[in-house]
Amino acid sequence: MRIIGPDYLVFGVDDLEGSKTYLKDFGLKPVQLDDTGWLYEALDGTGVIIRPKSDPSLPAPLETKNMLRQQIYGVEDAGALDEIEAEMSKDRRVTRLSDGSLEFKDDLGFELRFQVTIRRELSMPAEKINAPGAPAQRAPNELGVTDDMAALPRSLSHVVLFVPDMDKVVRFFCDRLGFVVTDVLTGAGPFLRPQANDDHHTHFFIRTPAYMQGCEHLAFHMGGPTELMVAGDRFVRKGYQSFWGPGRHKFGSNWFWYFNSPLGVHFEYDADMDKHDDSWVAREAPNGPEASQIFLLQWREKWAPSGGPEGGSGA
């Protein structure tokens, strides 16, 4: 099944104004959808949709207080939707909407929608680096950093869910929707990617009690580690709360930086994730600080050595 990954994640929020400010400051572009709904989009058009939690146009909430209301996935073409409809109609109600997209619930009660993807094709360079022994990636006089450099989320990368029944959810995504497991953190859960996406993961599941079911975090791809650091640094300076990072994960090799949000989930900047094909054999490691990251750093105020007793000025 030619599923690409999440196009949009939909939230019913408590604090609409706070959420709007947050998403804009995170670097997403606001697009008003109707009287009560806003899309905050990354450069390729994927993103987060918010509405007040009482909005009747939202799918039903989870039984927990988690504000995630729907996951909207992009597929390659209408044929993929037909395939999904045929498979899902075997054992559940599937609604075909007027635009051809499909709505149904997964085996744990999460609301899903599948549509022909709205992603716009991006054509922008990745972060360029120079290193001895390799051809320079930046031309002479081309600078690596500038004060006003752009550092905007390019694409919705992945969603992480707290799930009360791991076997059920993995069977559903793998056996019914054709996802594959790329790696497993034992004690937490598996990373998954769909067939039409070579990113290490579009999904990670964490086993939890039923009263926690919901979204743990969502992540946006940045153009490289420097953009990730610059975006995170600017976000901290605006008063937002870093939760974990910056650092670099082992599984997926992606750089990460997580922030708290008024949507009750973490928002992550990520960069430079591994790509895989079907020849990849999933690894397994016990979940914990060692397996989670190759290194972990923490933000601090800018500082420079100067004015010490040795008379160095730092200048």
Place this chain on the structure above:
Amino acid sequence: MSAGQLRLCHRDDIPEGAARGFLPLPDAPRNVIVVNRGGQLHAYMDSCPHYRGGTPMAWRKDAYLDAEGAHIACHAHGALFDIETGACVSGPCLGRKLTRVPLSEAPDGSISVPAQVAGRAARES
């Protein structure tokens, strides 16, 4: 201010119904959250008991309460805590509590906390 105490603020710095976070020392690992509920001040470590070691809870500077201002909220995964007791009433850390911080108020309205709070990141008990 007595020995072994660190001044956080003046009582008037926290309006009725509001919460604020203060670093007890510039390099302390965690804020102390002070909430004014009906004129009564309550203080807790900014350290959600959901994940091991405790993690910071606001989504923006001083944004420690839920949208209604009824509970202290962890904006990592939406846990809600009773303002008076610190007990988690909803969300991932049900059955656990925030670590309460004892406040001292001087005659001039200065609010201070025990100095050891500045070295304390993790949730105790």
